[in-house]
Amino acid sequence: VSRKDCPPDVEQLGRSSWTLLHSIAATYPTNPTPTEQSDVTNFMKLFAKLYPCWVCAEDFQKYIEKEKIKAGSRNEFGNWLCEAHNAVNRKLGKPTFDCRFWEERWKDGWRDGRCD
Numbered sequence: 001v002s003r004k005d006c007p008p009d010v011e012q013l014g015r016s017s018w019t020l021l022h023s024i025a026a027t028y029p030t031n032p033t034p035t036e037q038s039d040v041t042n043f044m045k046l047f048a049k050l051y052p053c054w055v056c057a058e059d060f061q062k063y064i065e066k067e068k069i070k071a072g073s074r075n076e077f078g079n080w081l082c083e084a085h086n087a088v089n090r091k092l093g094k095p096t097f098d099c100r101f102w103e104e105r106w107k108d109g110w111r112d113g114r115c116d
């Protein structure tokens with residue numbers, strides 16, 4: 001049986017979850033309705049509650065309390081999420097990501113065409 005068919009560890013769960021979250025930001029409207037804004041905000045709060053890694057979930061809920069979710073536009077939400085991911089990166093001693101490039105990483109692909 002290949003390793004990819006085993007239950008996910010914290011790292012694999014994390015990579016898959018960030019992929020989902022940044023992809024939600026990538027498809028979030030540039031001009032969201034009040035309902036779309038409250039939907040994504042409620043989703044993030046529930047996500048932080050239900051995230052299946054206890055310490056991660058606890059810290060992420062605290063982060064959301066401190067740094068209010070910004071969902072007024074795709075740009076706002078994408079940047080908020082990028083900063084949230086960077087906070088986790090810092091906690092884990094990983095390099096931070098330059099948030100000016102979140103759309104190239106998660107929405108449009110890199111300018112040099114390496115994702116084509």
Ligand code: FAD
Nearest residue numbers: 010011014015017018055056060082083085086088097102
């Ligand atoms: P990941 O951090 O998973 O990132 C995947 C890819 O996203 C990177 O390769 C990069 O291309 C891109 N990226 C990196 N930073 C950013 C950014 N700021 N914005 C946009 N794109 C970016 N693990 C723990 O051990 N302890 C925890 O407390 C913990 N808390 C977590 C909380 C949440 C909400 C989530 C979703 C995950 C958490 N994790 C935690 C998992 C951890 O964040 C990583 O996912 C895991 O360690 C695997 O790391 P990685 O190096 O593969 O890259």
